[in-house]
Amino acid sequence: MSKLIVVVGSCMVDFISNVERLPKAGETVLGKEFKRSWGGKGANQCVAAAKLGASTTLIASLGLDIFGDEYFQALKSFNIDTKYIKLRKNISSGIAQIIVDDNGDNKIVIVPGANTLLSPADVDEAEDAVKKAAVLLAQFETSLKTTLRALELHKGHGISIVNGAPALANPDLNVLKNCDIFCVNETEAEVMSGIEPLTLKNTQEALNKFFKLGCNTVIITLGAEGAVFASRDNPKMVHVPVEKVKPVDTTGAGDAFLGALAYFIAYHPSLTLKEQIRRACHVAKESVLKAATQASFPMKEELSKELF
Numbered sequence: 001m002s003k004l005i006v007v008v009g010s011c012m013v014d015f016i017s018n019v020e021r022l023p024k025a026g027e028t029v030l031g032k033e034f035k036r037s038w039g040g041k042g043a044n045q046c047v048a049a050a051k052l053g054a055s056t057t058l059i060a061s062l063g064l065d066i067f068g069d070e071y072f073q074a075l076k077s078f079n080i081d082t083k084y085i086k087l088r089k090n091i092s093s094g095i096a097q098i099i100v101d102d103n104g105d106n107k108i109v110i111v112p113g114a115n116t117l118l119s120p121a122d123v124d125e126a127e128d129a130v131k132k133a134a135v136l137l138a139q140f141e142t143s144l145k146t147t148l149r150a151l152e153l154h155k156g157h158g159i160s161i162v163n164g165a166p167a168l169a170n171p172d173l174n175v176l177k178n179c180d181i182f183c184v185n186e187t188e189a190e191v192m193s194g195i196e197p198l199t200l201k202n203t204q205e206a207l208n209k210f211f212k213l214g215c216n217t218v219i220i221t222l223g224a225e226g227a228v229f230a231s232r233d234n235p236k237m238v239h240v241p242v243e244k245v246k247p248v249d250t251t252g253a254g255d256a257f258l259g260a261l262a263y264f265i266a267y268h269p270s271l272t273l274k275e276q277i278r279r280a281c282h283v284a285k286e287s288v289l290k291a292a293t294q295a296s297f298p299m300k301e302e303l304s305k306e307l308f
């Protein structure tokens, strides 16, 4: 049986400048340090699965520019199948300009660029891969029409997971209804369910709201508290705790969780969902102990053999 993981989603190039204090309108300040890193929830989740040794295909859209070309090569270096990544003319790659000050406050400008052109037709071109996927994974950073097309093609061929990030107050309900697993973090769950602040005590209420919206199985990640899940036909919430650690950098923890969850569903399909989530939480916990995003995701060799 195929173990392929197909991700339909975004690629973003992050430009991160560290400054003493954020500039006011019209002001120029001198920065202290600059880093360029690879991001975008689609690519991050695909890299997280690939670093665990999964066979992965990414359906994505980059600009035909210097950043798109470099990102494409970086994805190849993780053994990701890049056949369905389009490099598009006359549009920039998706970029995020991030300025962080000494207090950790930030200003961010996101230009989605080529990500906006990822279309249902791109998914149609990848039909063979989509239909072969043991797990199909998508997020809210690219067009929901494109995600919906992938879900339609994949129906009956494996497990589909949609990560509702970034939060949308009113997403297309067809996406929620047509995926097997819908996964959000605490903040996204608050925005979508209207239940705020979300605590372990009222998470069941939020889960019930998601079932009313048409979701099948729902996972909510809760940072150091691990995750909870429930299904429409078994709606009682199950809490999956994780060993709490003092994080170095939590950026991308959710992406590490989703890539790992896809891995454990594809490669260990006989485990219960609870155990697959427990293992994914463990991988995500390891990622928060290192700085950066994709670079913080653990490789299979760095993890305990018992996980595999």
Ligand code: ATP
Binding pocket: 185, 186, 221, 222, 223, 224, 225, 226, 227, 242, 243, 244, 245, 246, 247, 250, 251, 252, 253, 254, 255, 257, 280, 281, 282, 284, 285, 288
């Ligand atoms: P981010 O937006 O920072 O990328 P997120 O908000 O989408 O992440 P979280 O719910 O914060 O995702 O974290 C995802 C998973 O990471 C959690 O379910 C948990 O397994 C792990 N995790 C995060 N923080 C901690 C922590 N302090 N200790 C242990 N595990 C953690």
